[in-house]
Amino acid sequence: MKRNLLFALLLCATTSLSAQQKISINPEKQYQTIEFFGAADAWSGNFVGKYWGEVPKRDIADLLFSQQTDAAGNPVGIGLTMWRVNLGAGTLEQAEADIYPYQRRAESYKTIDGKSYDWGKCAGQEYFMQAAKDRGCNQFILFSNSPLVQLTKNGKGYAPTADSANLRDDCYDDYATYLVDVTEHLMEKGFNIPYISPINEPQMNWTTIKQEGSPWRNSQINRMTKALDEALSRSTKFDGVRIFIGETMLLKGLYEFTPGMLSQFGEDQVETPGRQLYTFFDEKSPYYVGDLKHINKEFTAHPYNNHFTSEEMRSTHLLAAAEARKYGLDYHSSEWCLLPNSQRYGGITEDWQKGNHGDIQAALMMARVMHSDFVDMNAVSWCYWKAMELRGDHALIALHAKDGDIFRGGDVKANKLLYALGNYSFFIRPNYKRVSLSGADNLSEVAATAYLSPDGKRLVAVFVNNTFEKKSVEVTLPKPYNKQIASAKMYVTDERNDLSAYEMAKASSFNLNARSVTTVVYNLK
Numbered sequence: 169m170k171r172n173l174l175f176a177l178l179l180c181a182t183t184s185l186s187a188q189q190k191i192s193i194n195p196e197k198q199y200q201t202i203e204f205f206g207a208a209d210a211w212s213g214n215f216v217g218k219y220w221g222e223v224p225k226r227d228i229a230d231l232l233f234s235q236q237t238d239a240a241g242n243p244v245g246i247g248l249t250m251w252r253v254n255l256g257a258g259t260l261e262q263a264e265a266d267i268y269p270y271q272r273r274a275e276s277y278k279t280i281d282g283k284s285y286d287w288g289k290c291a292g293q294e295y296f297m298q299a300a301k302d303r304g305c306n307q308f309i310l311f312s313n314s315p316l317v318q319l320t321k322n323g324k325g326y327a328p329t330a331d332s333a334n335l336r337d338d339c340y341d342d343y344a345t346y347l348v349d350v351t352e353h354l355m356e357k358g359f360n361i362p363y364i365s366p367i368n369e370p371q372m373n374w375t376t377i378k379q380e381g382s383p384w385r386n387s388q389i390n391r392m393t394k395a396l397d398e399a400l401s402r403s404t405k406f407d408g409v410r411i412f413i414g415e416t417m418l419l420k421g422l423y424e425f426t427p428g429m430l431s432q433f434g435e436d437q438v439e440t441p442g443r444q445l446y447t448f449f450d451e452k453s454p455y456y457v458g459d460l461k462h463i464n465k466e467f468t469a470h471p472y473n474n475h476f477t478s479e480e481m482r483s484t485h486l487l488a489a490a491e492a493r494k495y496g497l498d499y500h501s502s503e504w505c506l507l508p509n510s511q512r513y514g515g516i517t518e519d520w521q522k523g524n525h526g527d528i529q530a531a532l533m534m535a536r537v538m539h540s541d542f543v544d545m546n547a548v549s550w551c552y553w554k555a556m557e558l559r560g561d562h563a564l565i566a567l568h569a570k571d572g573d574i575f576r577g578g579d580v581k582a583n584k585l586l587y588a589l590g591n592y593s594f595f596i597r598p599n600y601k602r603v604s605l606s607g608a609d610n611l612s613e614v615a616a617t618a619y620l621s622p623d624g625k626r627l628v629a630v631f632v633n634n635t636f637e638k639k640s641v642e643v644t645l646p647k648p649y650n651k652q653i654a655s656a657k658m659y660v661t662d663e664r665n666d667l668s669a670y671e672m673a674k675a676s677s678f679n680l681n682a683r684s685v686t687t688v689v690y691n692l693k
Contacts, residue, residue, distance in 0.1 A: 188642045188677065190607050193618045195627060195649060197604035199546060200498070202619065204307060205593035206250030206551040207232065207564060208503070209293055211272045211379070212574060213254075216556060216567065217292025220577040227580055228565055229299035232555055235594070241669040243659070246590030249598055250307045251300045252502075252551060253293055255350060257314040257325035257380045267325060271558065271574050272379045274313075274325075277350055282318030287353055297359055306358075309412065309502075309551075310351060311365035314380040315343045325380035330373040331433045333392075334382040344395040348402070351409060365412035365468065365502070366396055370441040371429050372417050383432070385439040386447050389413075390455035393448075397460040406462075413457065414468040415502060416444050419484050419545075422469055423491040444469075449495040458495075465495070466548075468502040471537055477514040478536065478611035485544035498548045501541045505553035505562040506530045506585075515612060515634055525560050526581075528663050528683050531588035535632040535685050538592060539615045542602060552589055556580070564589065587661040591687045594667070595628045595659075597621070605629065614639055614680065627690040633680040642677045643688075650676075652692040659687045 216225060234245030256274020259265045267273045275290050297308060314325045319339040321327075327334035335343060343366070351361050367384050374381030384392070393413060400406040420426055425442035433440040438454070441447075445467060449458045457463050469488070475481040492499055506513070508522055515536060516529050524530065534552075541547040552564055558574060560566025564586040569578035600619040608616035608631065618629040627649075633639050644650070656675035660668050662684035672678055672688070680686050 188640045189614060191616060191641050191643045192606045193627070193629060193643060193645050194604040195618075195620045195624075196646065198620070199602040199604075200542075200548050202596055202598065202600045202602065203500075203549045204250035204598055205549065205589065205596070206248050206252055206309070207555040207589075208252035208254065208311070208551065208553055209296055209555060210252075210254035210313075211274060211554070212556050212558065212567060213296050214256075214275060214290060214292035215271055215574045217295035219292070219575050224577065224580045225295065225299070228556060229296065229303060231565060231580075231582055231586060233300045233303035233305045235304050237669070241657070243590060243594045243667050243669075245303075245594075246586060246667070247594040247597075248300070248305055249593065250309060250549065250551065251297065251305055252309045252311055253297060255310050255312045255347065256290075257312070257320070258317045259325035259380055262317060262324075265325075266377050267379060268377055269558075274380060276316055277353070278316055278318060278346070282316065285349065285353075294354075294357070297354070301359065306360045308354070308359055308361050309363040309365055310347065310354070310361060311368060311412070311415070312347070313368045314374070314382045315339070316346060319343055320382075326377060327374045327382050330375050330383055331385070333384045333388040334374070335388070335392075340391055340395045341399070343392070344399040347396060348399040348406065351406065355405065361409055363410050363412045364396065364400075365415055366392055367413075368415045369417035369470065370415075371421055371432070373432060384441060385433065386441055386455050387439060389441065390448070390457060393457050393463070394460065397457075397462045400462045409462060410464050410466075411460070411462045412468045412500070412502065413448055413463060414444055416441075416467075416469040417472060419469055419471050419474055419488040422467070422488045445491050445495055445497065449497060464498075466498040466500060467492070468500045470503040471501055471541060472504065472507060473509070475513060475533070475537055475540075476511050481514075481537070481540050482544055482611065485540045489545045492545070499541075499545050500549045500551075501538075501545075501547045502549070502551050503553045504534065504537055504551075506533055507562070523561070525562055525585060526566065526583040528584050528661070531584035531661065531685065532632065532634055532683060534585055535588050535591075536611050536615065536634065539611065539617060539632055542617050543609065546602075550592070552585070582666070584661065584666075587667040588685045590667045591630055591659060591661055591685045595687050595689055596630075600628070603627075608641070614641070625692050627692060629688045629690070631680050631686045631688070633682065633684050633686070636682050638682050639680040640677070641680060644676065649692065653690050654693045655691045657689050659689070661685045
């Protein structure tokens with residue numbers, strides 16, 4: 169990890185640059201319990217795990233999962249507590265596969281003829297599962313973008329039409345059985361599988377060759393969920409496995425039908441995959457699944473494309489949160505990355521080059537989304553999309569392959585996105601509770617959240633300074649807590665720092681660097 173220790177005194181000493189921003193944290197006022205932070209192996213994880221050398225693979229695993237610190241107290245990695253594993257459709261092995269880029273083709277555990285299993289396959293993915301487990305992360309979400317190609321209508325990993333699932337009508341049970349058989353195989357290897365997510369972004373037009381994917385109508389989602397629930401219920405060994413329902417591509421799809429959805433699915437609101445929370449959790453809905461054994465009162469969604477302005481992001485999150493409250497549901501923010509768009513995202517400067525995922529601007533955009541997810545929607549978990557990718561496109565880690573060939577190995581480099589995510593994931597561990605923090609809730613300027621450990625001995629505050637100015641802040645806690653602070657330390661990610669650790673001259677008054685994400689850890693007596 170790159171470090172910059174030249175700015176320690178400037179970071180930790182209070183100055184008269186501007187009036188101090190008063191921030192109050194009250195650990196006694198508590199909100200949601202955080203379950204995990206994660207990222208996905210798709211799509212390049214399987215290739216890297218199989219074909220790259222041990223040194224870059226070890227470096228990637230350390231960056232993603234290590235909970236250790238180096239001799240200077242800097243985190244070695246970001247300590248993810250969940251790893252999303254892509255159960256591919258099997259396009260990698262098709263002689264006439266046409267999905268491009270190539271690394272978006274995925275293996276499955278099925279033999280090519282679909283008649284049996286080959287448990288030696290997907291070895292690259294299992295490499296990173298084991299690497300995660302070895303570093304203390306033994307929680308895995310199994311997710312699928314498309315049903316197996318042996319079961320699809322067109323024999324491909326993408327759909328023939330935009331308004332229906334690419335799954336043959338007689339294959340729902342077969343697909344469910346496959347998902348459960350793979351779960352059992354991985355459980356027997358010692359991997360903990362708390363979630364299966366069988367459907368990804370059902371509102372998307374998955375008719376292109378850009379990746380594996382399938383749209384789904386509401387009746388089809390309902391049928392697939394019930395088939396998977398029945399398959400999981402065949403044995404008590406799966407009692408701890410829950411079905412993730414949703415993976416909705418837009419937060420607006422949780423509470424309304426967008427014009428694009430209605431156009432794509434033929435104006436049929438009963439079948440169009442909008443209003444997802446009503447559809448699956450309202451007992452009056454024809455597609456209610458809230459009473460299934462493996463469905464909890466929770467849902468997943470992807471907070472894409474509603475953050476072109478901070479105001480739009482906040483209003484969309486609040487509307488989605490209000491809908492979730494109707495049904496008493498927990499929200500898992502299960503996928504986000506900085507997608508390419510013709511419209512510029514709010515808070516990103518005009519000179520920023522589209523496709524630059526390595527700088528602090530992309531990291532700050534992610535941090536703003538995370539802040540709104542936690543504060544406005546009370547998210548109980550947060551996952552990034554791609555952990556690794558060639559050139560670092562939309563990924564936490566850039567893969568610099570020899571001659572651009574993913575089969576030949578290469579070098580790796582972390583993007584700022586990784587370190588900014590680490591400002592949350594390394595310090596906010598499972599079962600921490602978000603607590604009240606006031607005085608810093610401006611997505612365009614300074615926004616902050618705070619979290620308390622289950623034993624009450626550690627308080628973590630994460631500050632996002634979106635401005636181009638250094639900000640001086642003063643933090644106050646209730647009197648009993650002020651007296652209990654034994655020590656405090658800050659960790660900074662900005663243009664020069666990568667989750668760098670600094671001692672603090674004062675626990676209550678300090679500076680936030682311009683364009684930075686800063687975590688302050690208070691150890692309590």
